[in-house]
Amino acid sequence: MAINGIKGFNDILPGDVEKWQHIEATARRVFELYGFSEIRTPILEKTELFCRSIGDATDIVEKEMYSFVDKGENKVTMRPEGTAAVMRAFIEHKMQALDPVARLYYMGPMFRYERPQKGRYRQFHQIGAEVTGVSAPTVDAQVLTMLTHFFAELGLDEPSLQINSLGCPKCRPVYREALKSFLLSKIELLCEDCNRRYETNPLRALDCKSPGCQEATKGAPAMLEYLCPECAEHFEATKKYLELVGTTYQINERMVRGLDYYTRTTFELVTGLLGSQSAVAAGGRYDGLISDLGGPALPGIGFAIGVERVALLLAEKDFSRRPDLFIAALGDEAHAEAFKIMSALQRLGAAVEIDYEGKSLKSQMRRADKFKSRFTLIIGGDELARGTAPLKDMDGGTQSDVALNADAIVKVIKG
RNA sequence: GUGGCUAUGGUGAAGCGGUUAACACAAACGACUGUGACUCGUUCAUACGUGGGUUCGAAUCCCACUAGCCACCCCA
Numbered sequence: 001m002a003i004n005g006i007k008g009f010n011d012i013l014p015g016d017v018e019k020w021q022h023i024e025a026t027a028r029r030v031f032e033l034y035g036f037s038e039i040r041t042p043i044l045e046k047t048e049l050f051c052r053s054i055g056d057a058t059d060i061v062e063k064e065m066y067s068f069v070d071k072g073e074n075k076v077t078m079r080p081e082g083t084a085a086v087m088r089a090f091i092e093h094k095m096q097a098l099d100p101v102a103r104l105y106y107m108g109p110m111f112r113y114e115r116p117q118k119g120r121y122r123q124f125h126q127i128g129a130e131v132t133g134v135s136a137p138t139v140d141a142q143v144l145t146m147l148t149h150f151f152a153e154l155g156l157d158e159p160s161l162q163i164n165s166l167g168c169p170k171c172r173p174v175y176r177e178a179l180k181s182f183l184l185s186k187i188e189l190l191c192e193d194c195n196r197r198y199e200t201n202p203l204r205a206l207d208c209k210s211p212g213c214q215e216a217t218k219g220a221p222a223m224l225e226y227l228c229p230e231c232a233e234h235f236e237a238t239k240k241y242l243e244l245v246g247t248t249y250q251i252n253e254r255m256v257r258g259l260d261y262y263t264r265t266t267f268e269l270v271t272g273l274l275g276s277q278s279a280v281a282a283g284g285r286y287d288g289l290i291s292d293l294g295g296p297a298l299p300g301i302g303f304a305i306g307v308e309r310v311a312l313l314l315a316e317k318d319f320s321r322r323p324d325l326f327i328a329a330l331g332d333e334a335h336a337e338a339f340k341i342m343s344a345l346q347r348l349g350a351a352v353e354i355d356y357e358g359k360s361l362k363s364q365m366r367r368a369d370k371f372k373s374r375f376t377l378i379i380g381g382d383e384l385a386r387g388t389a390p391l392k393d394m395d396g397g398t399q400s401d402v403a404l405n406a407d408a409i410v411k412v413i414k415g
Numbered sequence: 416g417u418g419g420c421u422a423u424g425g426u427g428a429a430g431c432g433g434u435u436a437a438c439a440c441a442a443a444c445g446a447c448u449g450u451g452a453c454u455c456g457u458u459c460a461u462a463c464g465u466g467g468g469u470u471c472g473a474a475u476c477c478c479a480c481u482a483g484c485c486a487c488c489c490c491a
Contacts, residue, residue, distance in 0.1 A: 004482085059489045063416080081491085110491080115416080117485060126491060193488070209487090258490055268491095279491060306491030330449065361449050369451035380449060394451070 008114075008122025018319035019311055020125075023154065024107055027127045027305070030150045034142065036103040036129055041085040043109065047075040053084035053289060055260025057200055064112040078111040081259070082128040083286070083302055084293075090132060091295030100133030100298055107307070119277035119309045128283075130302035132290065137234050140265045140285065141241030143301055147269065147281060148247055150305070156313055159269040159280050162252035163242075165235040167227050168263050169288065175226035176202065182220050189216035206254040222253045231264055238265055257282070261289040265301065274309055281305040323351040324413045326368035328361055330380040337404065338379050344406035350414055368394065375413050379404070 005011060012020055028038070047067050054060050066078040079085050086104055089095075095102050107127040116122060129146065131139050148161055166172060180202050187195065191210040198205075205213055206220065227235060242249055249267075257266050266284030274280070283303025291297045325345065329338035335358060342352045353371055355364045361378070368376045376392045383389035383404065391412060392399035402408050 007482085064489075112490075114489070115487090116483090117487095120490070124491065128491090204489095276486065277490080282491060304491055309491060326451095328450075360444090362447085362451080363444080365449095365451040367451085373451095376451080378450065382449090390450085392450070397452090399450085 006122070008116040010121055010123070015320065016311075018321060019314055019317070020307065022319050023307060023310055023314070024127065026153050027105070027107065027150060030146065030153055031105045031129055034103070034146045036105045036146075039086055039089060039104040039106050040108070041079075041082075041089050041106065043078055043111075044076050045079055045085055045088065047077040049084050049088055049293070050077055050080060053087070053259075053261055053293060054081065058258060058260060060112060060258065064114055066111045066113055080112045081110055082106050082108070082126055082304055083130060083261075083289070086128070086130050086302075087132075087290055087293055087295070087300065091290065091293055096133065096296050096298060100296070102130070102132045104131075105129040117277075118275040119306070119312055121308060125307035126304040127307055128302060128304040130300060132300045133298045134301075135234075135287065135299040137237035137265075138241050140234075140238040140301060141245065141247065143283075143303065144238075144242060144249070144267060145245055145247045147283075147303055147305075151269065151281075154310065154314065155317075156310070158273065158313070159271040161247070161249040161267060161269055162255055163238070163249050163265060163267045164252050164255040165224060165227055165231060165264050166257065166262055166266050166284070167223060167231050171226055171228035171231055172223075172263075175221065175223050178221045178226060179203065179206075183217075186216040189213070201256075203256045207256050217254075224251070224253050234264055257284055261286040261292070263287045267303070269305075271309075271313065274312055277306075277309060279306070280309040280313065320372075321351070322372040322374060323353045324374050325350060325409070326353045326364070326371060326373035326376045328364035328368065328376055328378045329354065329358075330361055330378075332358075333384055334379040334381065337384060338377075341377075341379075341404065341406055341409065345410055345413075348406055348410045348414075350410055377402070377409065 047065070050065065051061055056062075060080050065080055068076060070076050086106060090102055090104070105128065108125065109123050110126050111123055113122060114120060129143065131143060144161060144163070151157065151159060167175060180198070183190065183194075183198060183202055183205055187198070190198075190205060190213050191208060194205040194208050194210070194213050205217055208214065208217075224235070239249070252268075255266060255268060262284040264285040264287065267282065268279045269281040270278045271280055272278065281303055283301070285299065285301040287299040290300055327338040327342055329335040335354075338354050342354050345352045353368070353373060355367055359367075365376065373394055376394055377389055378392065379389045387404050388401040389404055390399045391402045391409070402412055
């Protein structure tokens with residue numbers, strides 16, 4: 001019996017991986033325009049890091065983490081998200097000493113023990129970015145603009161940017177109480193889940209999918225009405241800067257985040273094309289996180305993009321590569337020559353294929369066609385004697401002779 | 416953790432108690448003796464997720480298990 005992979009852990013095969021490479025390359029290219037540098041942190045961290053950052057009472061920490069005790073009796077966890085680890089590294093290496101404003105991006109696998117479904121897997125991948133040390137709203141606007149820029153570069157303009165403000169430790173508790181007393185008056189109309197969440201996460205009732213809850217929360221107080229003057233001003237300024245650079249957004253005062261560390265600006269990039277997984281990217285400000293983790297009192301803001309979800313949105317696009325040249329050879333001598341020319345051309349930067357098994361010319365031409373090679377060079381005994389060979393343009397169907405040396409060939413196929 | 420749905424070859428699938436288990440695509444080789452894409456031919460599941468049962472007979476009915484998908488919870 002063959003062994004299968006683990007549920008929710010997927011292979012990314014050739015044919016699909018090109019799309020991933022394109023997504024990753026686009027992220028690197030765009031993020032570096034904004035001054036971001038990559039940071040790579042380990043997959044395994046101390047469990048405590050996530051308890052303290054994400055929040056003990058969140059679903060991620062309560063039931064979704066891949067946690068275990070290692071051989072040294074340490075409680076460790078395979079990271080369920082990226083921000084906590086990046087901030088841990090920032091603090092550990094005292095990066096604020098070099099520059100409190102760190103602009104970092106990362107990409108890699110994250111792990112959450114959830115039931116897999118469309119756009120959600122147990123090992124999934126995120127591309128994230130974080131900025132520390134700036135509380136100015138310009139950076140909120142810039143991070144959001146960079147995120148939408150990235151999607152635009154991929155040719156995806158469908159996801160819409162939704163923003164909200166969650167306030168700060170001063171104003172959020174006031175709002176939370178106001179909301180709770182409102183919900184209490186409607187408690188019988190709320191679904192079972194929202195009743196259960198009433199104490200732990202009352203805000204969730206606002207974006208509950210149950211029709212009853214949606215109806216019941218129609219007149220609920222809005223966070224935006226309860227923002228303290230500083231938070232209100234920050235939110236207004238963020239919107240102003242977004243408008244200044246033409247980044248379109250919608251305000252979604254019902255948007256709630258699942259991680260405890262968020263403050264002030266929060267946002268999601270949502271799409272209707274992914275079944276029940278509407279968020280392709282999400283993030284927000286976390287002004288208290290760095291100090292909560294024992295670091296300096298610096299603000300922060302960041303986001304994470306779900307790579308599988310982006311790949312799903314890019315499902316129809318073809319990212320397959322095609323070779324520049326296929327060399328068809330007839331006979332042992334020609335085969336050796338083809339091998340030699342192939343090697344020389346590869347050193348000159350051309351992608352070249354040959355047939356390894358000395359099949360018929362017909363068969364080799366079919367293979368060239370299958371690879372979608374741009375050109376095919378045909379070498380037999382005559383060509384060897386002549387020192388030139390027909391080079392066929394596979395798209396146009398025309399062919400003309402070229403000298404049998406790599407420099408001459410590369411001029412034609414890469415020119 | 417909780418629901419619902421589905422399991423036939425590399426893929427998409429026909430099949431509805433007795434068929435050599437259709438068909439299409441993909442793949443390999445050939446018809447064109449040194450040239451792809453079109454056309455044509457040949458080959459390609461002793462096998463219908465696994466294990467039990469019902470039956471003279473099961474891919475087809477029943478049960479269990481497993482897997483996958485979708486949804487809930489939650490989230491990227």
